[in-house]
Amino acid sequence: MNSTASRSPVSRTSRPRRLALTALAAAATLVLAGCVQGDGLGDGAPPEGDGDGGGGTIRIAYLATGSSLPLFLMAEKYADEVGIDVEMLEVSSGNDSITGVATGQYEAGFAGIGSASYNAFAEGLPVRYVAPMHMGYVEDYFILSSQVAGSFEEAATVAEDLSDYAGETFAVNGPGVVTEAVLAFALERGGLSIDDVNVEHIPFPDQVPALANGGIVGGVLSEPFPTQAENNGAGYRPWETPDTPPIPFTGILFNTDWADDNPELATDFMRAYAMAAEELDTGGWDTPEMLELIEEYTGADPEIVAQTRQHHIHADLSIDLEQVLELQNFYMERGSLNYDEIIPEEDIWDFTWRDAALGS
Incomplete structure (x- = not known):
């Protein structure tokens, strides 16, 4: 889940280096207001083939929160192993991530499972959830x-x-x-x-x-x-962590125009991400290596992080779409969605690249 505390966007390649990015406010206004239609993305359309980010470096939007750890681990450990170049770009909210992925500012990103992503899908924008990010209680x-x-x-x-x-x-x-x-x-x-x-x-x-x-x-x-x-x-907190399946809270997003144009690169991203998920699922989110990564990307005190209740991710990147549907139903009841009928979650989640990476 995402903090909305204000932070300046930053860029990270193999190790942190900070760069200024173009603000996404205007694009965000269009997407979240439901004013961008179909393919009408103008100059923000995703690059084709072998342009910057199209066939080379994958630009990834992330938030400086411990729930982003699977992305941190993928970028720092497993991207090299599968032979991809990634650029980690910090944004200040999940809505910025959704907007940037939908308009081609980033090839991939993550965001909470919220009304903005559902509305972007309903507007016909080229953005889909492709894997879970973290789960919790x-x-x-x-x-x-x-x-x-x-x-x-x-x-x-x-x-x-x-x-x-x-x-x-x-x-x-x-x-x-x-x-x-x-x-x-x-x-x-x-x-x-x-x-x-x-x-x-x-x-x-x-x-x-x-x-x-x-x-x-x-x-x-x-x-x-x-x-x-x-x-x-x-x-x-009034309750202990239960011994039941966790609820999906966030997901990985792809710009599907980019992924369709670059299927091998998109699949390699998912291979690296799946490796990170497996390590976290089997080894935990609070090993010294993981605490170091969280401190590096978020500035959080590792002693405090070590005391926290852990996030969760399945090694096989599976997700219960019936649980996710409960979230969409909630947003519909709250009047947060720009459409009147529930969209099947199978249309919003595209597991093409996850399944290719895992050999499913």
Whole structure:
């Protein structure tokens, strides 16, 4: 899940180096407003064949969050192994990633499974999810303010019945994003609907002091922020991580015009990505090597990251599309989608290159 805290875009090749990028604000406005139609991408259309990024370097949009670790590992360890050149380009939000991939600014990227990606697909833009990025649990992301629950035990008791907090303020990092759905699932577990509460859009880092001072009753935070909140007494998660399948939260995006024009390169990307997924699934997200990568790309304190509840990814890059459909249904009910009928998830997720890479 993605923090909306403001950051300047950066470029990373094998090891970090920082470059300025052209702002995507105008393109983002077009895509997210649903004004770009079909192939009408103008100068932002993806390059053909052997142009920059077309047949050579793969430009990848990422967010500086620990959930991007599969991409970090792919770029730093496995891209060379399969013989591809990648350029890692930091963006400030998942919407920037979606827009940049759809308009050919990047060949690949990742974003939360949210309304912006569904709307981009519905507009006919050449962008598809091609593999899961990370998965997680409602239990790991939902947290209550220490002003309403001063310990884990108190939080667990309060969360059994949240009806006293109807009309109160809860927070997520943005509208139409997967964290909004996670909040709805958590509130439902406590007997509330998301429509029963006031939802504020607050970046993950800023939710921590809001929890501490009681400005919000609860929120949905991606790691390492819930762990930070618990460490400093700002808030407490009411539930332990369950022993059930995790929920898909984010996915890898391809510009499908590029991928169709460069099938071998797209498949090699997925081969490298699958290698990273297998290492994380079998070895964990908190080994010294992984903590070093997260610190390098995000600046996060490795000691804090080592304490966090881990993200998840399947070694075979499988994903339960029935779980994903629950997210689309939620956005439809919230009025976040620019269309009226549910789109089959099989149309939005294209596993062509994953299956080619894995020999499926």
